[in-house]
Amino acid sequence: MNEQLKLLIRLQEIDLSISSLNEKIKSLPNRLKKVMTSFKEASEALEKVKIKYEELNKKKKSCEHGLEEIEINIKKLKERIKDIKTNKEYNAHLKEIESAEKNKYQIEEEILSIMESIEILTGGLKEEDRKIKIVEENLKHEEKALEDEGKALYSEIEAYKAKRKDLEGLIKNGNEELYEKYTTLLITKDGIAVVETSNEVCKGCHTNIPPQLYNDIKNNHGIFSCYNCNRILYCKSEEGKESG
Numbered sequence: 001m002n003e004q005l006k007l008l009i010r011l012q013e014i015d016l017s018i019s020s021l022n023e024k025i026k027s028l029p030n031r032l033k034k035v036m037t038s039f040k041e042a043s044e045a046l047e048k049v050k051i052k053y054e055e056l057n058k059k060k061k062s063c064e065h066g067l068e069e070i071e072i073n074i075k076k077l078k079e080r081i082k083d084i085k086t087n088k089e090y091n092a093h094l095k096e097i098e099s100a101e102k103n104k105y106q107i108e109e110e111i112l113s114i115m116e117s118i119e120i121l122t123g124g125l126k127e128e129d130r131k132i133k134i135v136e137e138n139l140k141h142e143e144k145a146l147e148d149e150g151k152a153l154y155s156e157i158e159a160y161k162a163k164r165k166d167l168e169g170l171i172k173n174g175n176e177e178l179y180e181k182y183t184t185l186l187i188t189k190d191g192i193a194v195v196e197t198s199n200e201v202c203k204g205c206h207t208n209i210p211p212q213l214y215n216d217i218k219n220n221h222g223i224f225s226c227y228n229c230n231r232i233l234y235c236k237s238e239e240g241k242e243s244g
């Protein structure tokens with residue numbers, strides 16, 4: 001095979017590798033997004049439970065305050081019994097105490113029920129806390145993994161770029177215009193400048209190649225382009241036969 005063509009094929013392989021590595025690097029943040037979303041969800045769930053927990057505690061305090069007031073009131077009512085003169089007044093007073101005691105009982109019941117809810121919620125709080133810690137660990141782990149992966153990809157790209165530099169030099173030495181053509185095609189033809197042809201079809205644009213041109217390519221005596229997409233063409237099967 002034509003030496004320049006061999007170099008171009010190798011250059012194309014390297015450029016495809018670099019471009020695919022760049023794509024991989026670009027997609028890395030997407031993977032972090034997923035973990036970030038679970039972290040956000042876990043934080044929100046924890047926050048909800050926390051808010052409920054605080055609300056219940058507030059309610060409990062307010063009930064306890066109400067209970068204190070009622071207890072003071074009952075104490076005062078009981079103290080006043082000795083000052084009561086008439087039976088009628090006495091009965092009314094007893095009723096007032098009875099109603100206050102009923103209130104007291106109701107508030108005590110409410111406090112008990114709030115305490116039960118708080119106990120359940122404390123369990124929920126622990127559970128949400130446990131969950132968020134796991135997600136947080138995952139997030140840290142994934143961040144580190146992505147950082148490492150990014151670094152590895154970058155160094156792989158650097159290695160390819162070094163090889164590319166050598167090839168670029170070799171090709172330019174032989175034919176600077178050919179290198180120019182290659183880079184122009186790379187930009188204008190979606191990163192594919194050199195393409196295989198088989199069964200008389202250009203694999204770049206899927207157009208049929210005239211038999212004469214196809215024979216020339218198969219014989220590998222020069223560098224030929226697709227008359228349709230202008231990509232540089234080569235024939236793999238013949239290469240194998242030639243180089244034996």
Ligand SMILES: [Zn+2]
Nearest residue numbers: 202205226229
């Ligand atoms: Zn073509």
